[in-house]
Amino acid sequence: MLIFAHRGESALHPENSKVALSHCNDEGMDGLEIDLFETESDFVVFHDRWLTRLLNIDKKVSDLTEYDLDAIKGNDGESIPNLAWLIEYCAPYKFTLNIEIKGLKSVTRFEQALMSLCEKFSFDRRRLLISSFNHRYLQTISKHLPDLKLGLLLAINPIDISTLLNDFPIYSVHLDMDCIDESIINDIHEQNKKVFVFTVDHADEISWLFRAGVDGIFANHPRQAHNIVNQLKLG
Template sequence: MLIFAHRGASAIEPENTLLAFNAACTANSDGVEFDIHHVDGKLMVIHDRYLERTTSGRGLLIAHSYAQLRQLNAGKGAIIPTLDEVLTVVTKQSVINIELKGIEIKYISVLFEYLDNAKEVLKLNVKKILLSSFNHHLLQAIYRQRPEFSLGALTAGLPLGNAQFAQQLAAYSVHIVLDYVNAEFVIDAHQRGLKVYVYTVDNLIDIKKMKALGVDGIFANNPHQARLYLQQI
């Protein structure tokens, strides 16, 4: 069972910052997960649409310019990083899961530019990239334009057809919230050839349950602690 550092090692360092991603790389995680928004022509690594929870700023993320956002404190003096900055840090991770939060279909060419540049400059193996989203129209558009990228289909509930929607999207994996994953869903997804990744899993009881269900990976805020728990099972 893989362990993904959720927004980096976000229980240890401020989420979605280079501090958190550096911590994730030393925490024995198998992969890293983070969120991106398209802002002012740039791809910024941040989870929320609003700034208050994770930064010193206020208001809507997209109401600010790139220069303004770079002046904010994202925790412990860290700035909001760009996608290319994060990729530079996490290149050696086995799986790099980029969740597409605030990016419209018309801007996916910007995403491709970033990833193509990382492939050329950082020698990043694009097979490590896993693009996930709750916006299934966006995933469909990516598959049609760049089918070489693996896709992760996100769901915040338990779909009536279990993992059928993810198979229809030609996804590599289906990402389901901890509260709703069950044996029927996992079996169905595996029968469809999909990996099952569950978010967010941090305590020993839940990790034991996920292991018993046979899920393929979990997203943890403290990947080091999750690894220690997994070793106890």
């Protein structure tokens, strides 16, 4: 069972911050998951639509200007990481980089920026996993960049999961822990897709998912989750 660092090592550092992300490497985790918005002139790593909850600033992320991005500091005292910083940092490692798309103004601009940065920093695009709750983003990307792995995000347990898996090619289904059961895990596996579950840190839930055959989890404390899974493998 793979372990993804959810918004970086967010149990120990501010979520999606440069500090949380720069503590991620190939030791004790298999992947890094981040959230991405398009601003006026860039792509930034941030989860919420607004800066209010995390930074107490009444600004919408998609409206941030280049001046804003230069001036605003995160809870780690650093600037908000952008896509270029992320790709450059992650390039030397081997872990999977899961980019969850939150909000884009242009899918084409995102595709062009991502591919350009992968080339610039010699980032192996086979390590990318692009996911979103907005399935239209994924459908468009599947047409333009068919080699990329795509993850379908769901916060529901649908009546018939197969109806959601045939619109375009996907690699994995990312499910909310609150609505998962063994039947949906089995149904997705029957469609030859991976099952990843968010967000899981409790040992009992990790153990249940491990025994249910889930392919991976997103954890705020990835190294702790990694240790739990190693113990389950030994047991």
